Amino acid sequence: MIYSFRDDYTEGCHPEILAALSETNLVQQTPYGEDDYTAKAKSLICEKIGAPGTPVHFVASGTMANLLMIAAVLKPFEAAVSVAGGHIAAHETGAIERAGHKVIEVESSDGKMRPEMITAAVHENTMPPHMARPRLVYISNATETGLAYSKAELTALYDTCESLDLLLMIDGARLGAAMASGHSDLTWPDLAALTHMFWIGGTKVGGLFGEAIVFNRAELAQDFPFHIKQRGAMISKGRALGLQFCALFENDLYMSAARAANAKAAELSAAIETAGFSLNDPTQTNQLFPILPNDLIERLEQDFAFHRWGPVDEENSAVRLVTSWATEPAQIKRFIGLL
Amino acid sequence: MIYSFRDDYTEGCHPEILAALSETNLVQQTPYGEDDYTAKAKSLICEKIGAPGTPVHFVASGTMANLLMIAAVLKPFEAAVSVAGGHIAAHETGAIERAGHKVIEVESSDGKMRPEMITAAVHENTMPPHMARPRLVYISNATETGLAYSKAELTALYDTCESLDLLLMIDGARLGAAMASGHSDLTWPDLAALTHMFWIGGTKVGGLFGEAIVFNRAELAQDFPFHIKQRGAMISKGRALGLQFCALFENDLYMSAARAANAKAAELSAAIETAGFSLNDPTQTNQLFPILPNDLIERLEQDFAFHRWGPVDEENSAVRLVTSWATEPAQIKRFIGLL
């Protein structure tokens, strides 16, 4: 049987979430996100970021979070700035454009946004009213290749955005992995202080589905439920979203699950390096990108599923391995054994 | 404690669905709807409607189903026709218009669409290229007030649509209640034969979330996953959608749960009439609309939650009661006891 390291959404949900769903199943609740669990989840998140009263909303997918947030805060002629491989730029089927907004892509060798890229993008896109006006900077933390932003890096981006009248937004599909990374000193209150809005990925850290949208500036959240409903993102049993985030934030499951995933990635990564192979990117979170000989890759594919990232030279390719709360330690051992 | 008859999405999900989620939770599956459960659910639905190979897709909410389907099949200048109180016309925050399409509203005294309304709407909206072109007729079954279309009624609508080059679509948020109604002779294969596309509501019949979109004409489904993804409706753990529909259609839970809900509504309805009160609309599915004295309504509200539908005269108002798979028989008895 083939075991999958393909991604961190291969299984269902974390057992504690399943338990919460089971225990509350027959309790009657108000629909459309007006339930007790949702209220409590919002409160827990506000507490986590140290900012009581911050508007929080829940939706079912990351692409929905991105398009809802961006389309809600931009005027029709305003644009978002993203690195070229950013999720909204590359893997959301033009969802932002379908919502009416240009995504200005900037090149980045490691996938991280940097202040000078923002400055250049603004400079190159200013000729009113003939050019879409840059108004929002979109970053992912962790990045598409698993890097975690440091506090200094985020501060520099935020200061640049503030000085250019731009909004800074984090796509947190793998925010847990980033916050649990030993390679970053960023704290949860930093997220509130150093971005204008961000979202907390629930699915990849162990939720069945669900992401939490956080507006650090309350004015950005104005009338947001209208947007949610109008875009088809309001599920009637909103309790299912709220409850999952209760489970994730009540006893810090969010961070412990993320740490567990990162630890497994670190174990795999170390073993691969010990076996004499190098990495295409440093392993900072729950994704690793080893460079392996093509014949070894073929052998591994007989027992494991993973993503071929791309050829490095004629005989070697980078592959992507992803760990999660659900990754079985025995499978890590089996994988290492094959190296 | 107040017991709610406010709607059919007050609880979590049917226990059989919860069991299915629990049993399969740790099985690894391909994401984005390419999992085994989704494949099986599609096959079960095709079997149910007697049309193998029919394209079926799953999304998380009814508004999403409506907007995705309508926006996918219409050209930018084409319009949908709906009765004035239809869900897309009245309760989806202009989601269809946000997707670019006019909704032409026609008046209907009982909320049912009839052929002459369609003919008139087309007649009154034809002045190319100055008027948006009617291209799709949207109906709900059951209707907003719980009526179920008969086969003859649906046949007449379909024939009218075919003759006018229109597409007929059913919003099936409460399709289970309609199909289980003793007041309709409509069969599942009729849905395939007498509409161009429809969706099967999962949430209100007992799902945690999820609706199944069925394209009876395969050409309407072309590239549909692009639409799903672009609109933010593709959840990574698509297994959760597929699995629920497996549970609903494997042993006909879909119909048995709907029949149980209808039976409870019929019981309540009969008791109310026996107690000497009349109904604003006939009770055909799981919604009932008794007309009650205002002081009785106030008394009932001390123990029960329900929707005030509107005043009928100075002393009486219509209220809406909704039953579901989860409605407790004891609460029905308690309600009847107060009449």
Add this chain to the structure above:
Amino acid sequence: MIYSFRDDYTEGCHPEILAALSETNLVQQTPYGEDDYTAKAKSLICEKIGAPGTPVHFVASGTMANLLMIAAVLKPFEAAVSVAGGHIAAHETGAIERAGHKVIEVESSDGKMRPEMITAAVHENTMPPHMARPRLVYISNATETGLAYSKAELTALYDTCESLDLLLMIDGARLGAAMASGHSDLTWPDLAALTHMFWIGGTKVGGLFGEAIVFNRAELAQDFPFHIKQRGAMISKGRALGLQFCALFENDLYMSAARAANAKAAELSAAIETAGFSLNDPTQTNQLFPILPNDLIERLEQDFAFHRWGPVDEENSAVRLVTSWATEPAQIKRFIGLL
């Protein structure tokens, strides 16, 4: 040869406009509406409405004015309210919906909007966040059947809008005819004081093309050139728009041309009544709607083009006749002669 009373845009442009285009043709000017003529035209319009510094913009068509203005001031989930036969509701191919906004239609026996219709529309469309939020009231002056609003009527609409936090907008495709009507006491400064924004139709009063958009509330005009450009409405030789409005407002050609058109309509209307026929609507501007026997209509159609408005009874129908700056007096006499 058939002479057309079909509409007020059958000929080219008023000779004074043609002269202005000819005289300035080879003068170099800055493009995109930054030319001297446009600046002067803006100034003349501000002077006319007694509101210096009011933002004014020019576009080529009425549908463009409507969609640009409405889409610029509404949030995605906000709706416009219009009478059912209003131009945006009935004859612009769903342009407002294509821009993302619902048009809430209200019934009106004579095509005029009245305060109680607004109040009812707001009442019936308030269930946040499940209904698109009414935010703008759209009226045409003159109306589709040529009626002119009085100052009292407009004041009542404006007060209602103010009290309900709605924006009041006038589509002025035939604003000249309305302002020149002896049946209205409305003044140009009233337009500035009693609406939030309006547009001044240039085409139908004698322009080759062009409408002037006026934002009485400067904040509504913020970034408007971005909208103009993004929607494809910015012509490079913007001078052609500005110059036409210079010609129209420099020596009050706008009003004199409108008065001339109205006078011809009044002459025709009076003659028709003298001949013993009645009118479907009172003649207040440059459109008239006589009710004529069907065989007389057929006879007239041998010599004249006009629009059949609809049957009144088995033997009589209403027709629409439109006069303009270009209508030849001799043709009016010829028409009257046939009655």
Add this chain to the structure above:
Amino acid sequence: MIYSFRDDYTEGCHPEILAALSETNLVQQTPYGEDDYTAKAKSLICEKIGAPGTPVHFVASGTMANLLMIAAVLKPFEAAVSVAGGHIAAHETGAIERAGHKVIEVESSDGKMRPEMITAAVHENTMPPHMARPRLVYISNATETGLAYSKAELTALYDTCESLDLLLMIDGARLGAAMASGHSDLTWPDLAALTHMFWIGGTKVGGLFGEAIVFNRAELAQDFPFHIKQRGAMISKGRALGLQFCALFENDLYMSAARAANAKAAELSAAIETAGFSLNDPTQTNQLFPILPNDLIERLEQDFAFHRWGPVDEENSAVRLVTSWATEPAQIKRFIGLL
């Protein structure tokens, strides 16, 4: 007085066009593009490209032509491919994105699209349904820096598009300059044979406003008037568009005016080279990009307006000069005299 070489839309319209407008001004015509002049203009264009019956439509601006054509032929999730500096990518305020479509930008050193760029763009944007699907290739002829495509170049692009199921479209804002260029062997029938659709710029060659949209594949033009009307691009006196194109194509004014503009650019260009300065790009059409010392530029700016294109080194910058039908020979001499 400062004379402008800033662009080719600084004056009004070509005297022959003005004469045509004057002569026909009082002739009654059917509105909305159903007039005799529009019919004749369509026929003249079909004749010019050697393809009778080809659907042709007229709109007022180039951005409108681009957005209407692209939005009409693409499905919501389909994308256009353009070079990074292409007009739709860089200077139309995100109009294509506002219409819902991603513009995939490819780098090109000289601004020309080449087959390998198309192939790479398709390759890098194929991961259904997670990426917007490339479906259309957009080029400008002449390019933004005045280069003209040869027949061989266009053939290679067209063959690549055909093999990849892409549509090839030409933005012809300066199509006259390109077709009149001595540096290209492309013929008008080639435009019909080697693209799927293109538009013929009227404004820059001498029109007051107006561009002609040509669909070489009739199926792409289906229902196009609905799009025109819905986007606000249908002017009521459509005659003004048709008439201008009659004037442009009746006696080949389109080409003679373009040739005259090109000849003036060639004269200026040659004189600049003779004076010892070099060009940033070869002069092939009516734009030239000389590299001049900064102090000379400042001196020239006292007498002439032109666009500073960008610094080349510390002491020299490229500037852009544009000639047109209206450029005065005496001003060219005066300019040369200052070198």
